[in-house]
Amino acid sequence: KAGVTQTPRYLIKTRGQQVTLSCSPISGHRSVSWYQQTPGQGLQFLFEYFSETQRNKGNFPGRFSGRQFSNSRSEMNVSTLELGDSALYLCASSFGQGLYEQFFGPGTRLTVL
Amino acid sequence: QKEVEQNSGPLSVPEGAIASLNCTYSDRGSQSFFWYRQYSGKSPELIMFIYSNGDKEDGRFTAQLNKASQYVSLLIRDSQPSDSATYLCAVPQAGTALIFGKGTTLSVSS
Numbered sequence: 725k726a727g728v729t730q731t732p733r734y735l736i737k738t739r740g741q742q743v744t745l746s747c748s749p750i751s752g753h754r755s756v757s758w759y760q761q762t763p764g765q766g767l768q769f770l771f772e773y774f775s776e777t778q779r780n781k782g783n784f785p786g787r788f789s790g791r792q793f794s795n796s797r798s799e800m801n802v803s804t805l806e807l808g809d810s811a812l813y814l815c816a817s818s819f820g821q822g823l824y825e826q827f828f829g830p831g832t833r834l835t836v837l
Numbered sequence: 838q839k840e841v842e843q844n845s846g847p848l849s850v851p852e853g854a855i856a857s858l859n860c861t862y863s864d865r866g867s868q869s870f871f872w873y874r875q876y877s878g879k880s881p882e883l884i885m886f887i888y889s890n891g892d893k894e895d896g897r898f899t900a901q902l903n904k905a906s907q908y909v910s911l912l913i914r915d916s917q918p919s920d921s922a923t924y925l926c927a928v929p930q931a932g933t934a935l936i937f938g939k940g941t942t943l944s945v946s947s
Contacts, residue, residue: 755933767881767925773931780934783838793858812881821932823869828880 730830737833739746739750740771742803749796749817755779756798757826758790761812770813773798774821802834810836841926843938843946852947856913860926860938863907863938871935872900873925880923886912916945 729748737743749756758770769782773792774793790800796817802809816826840863850856862870868889873881887893889898889907894900899912913920923942927935 739856756934757935759937767928767937769934769936772934774932778931779932782934816933818933823886823929824933825883825886826935828882830880 728815728827728830729837730813730815730832731800732832734829734833734835736837738837742801742807743834744799744801745813745815745834747798747800747815747817747829749793749798750827752790753817753819753827754796755794755818755824756796757816757818757820758798758800759814759816760784761814761831770800774826776800779821783805805836807836810834821827839867839928839930839936841928841936841938843924843926845939845944847944848941849895849915849944849946851941852883852916852918852945854916854945856916856920856943856945858911858913858924858941858943859924860910860941861906861908862926862928865907867928869929870900870902871929872898872909872911873927873937875923875925876938877922898909899930913943918942918945920938921945 772780788829815829818824829835843860870932872885901910924942925940926938
């Protein structure tokens with residue numbers, strides 16, 4: 725069974741631009757969560773989507789947003805990029821909400837110059 | 838806000854030894870705990886989760902919970918060089934959202 729896929733794998737943007745990242749969960753999984761990983765802060769939860777609805781949100785500014793489509797694919801958007809947004813963005817899918825195992829995708833490495 | 842703390846390491850052990858990794862959690866009400874392994878340049882993968890009702894053993898891995906002191910341990914017996922990775926401890930926040938510690942880097946030398 726195919727794993728979680730994320731596109732693109734690498735991105736280079738400049739300050740002030742916006743970016744959209746995409747995540748396709750494992751077939752049959754309906755929950756998608758997004759995390760940001762940096763050397764300084766570690767792995768931090770951004771938001772979770774289940775059945776096209778945002779269920780939980782982490783402590784990030786409103787520049788970070790996301791959505792989920794009817795096929796469970798998810799996108800996250802970061803507007804007005806800042807240098808500090810440089811990070812590895814990981815998407816994780818699970819069968820449902822609650823204590824289901826989360827499977828992480830390979831991530832998108834975003835560099836903001 | 839729940840918090841999870843881990844010693845960043847590196848923790849260095851010789852091949853065949855027992856590696857002991859710890860994490861402390863702030864919310865006394867936490868009921869479940871996750872251990873993820875992350876190899877350099879790769880994404881995290883789940884290796885163990887336990888509930889508050891007891892310890893758990895899976896092959897060479899054992900997870901132990903000390904509720905009174907609010908810490909969770911991961912023991913790796915017969916450590917192998919392939920176990921060299923960063924180990925992340927996590928607790929659920931809400932739904933499937935997880936709060937992660939910053940991870941402990943384990944180095945197993947042959």
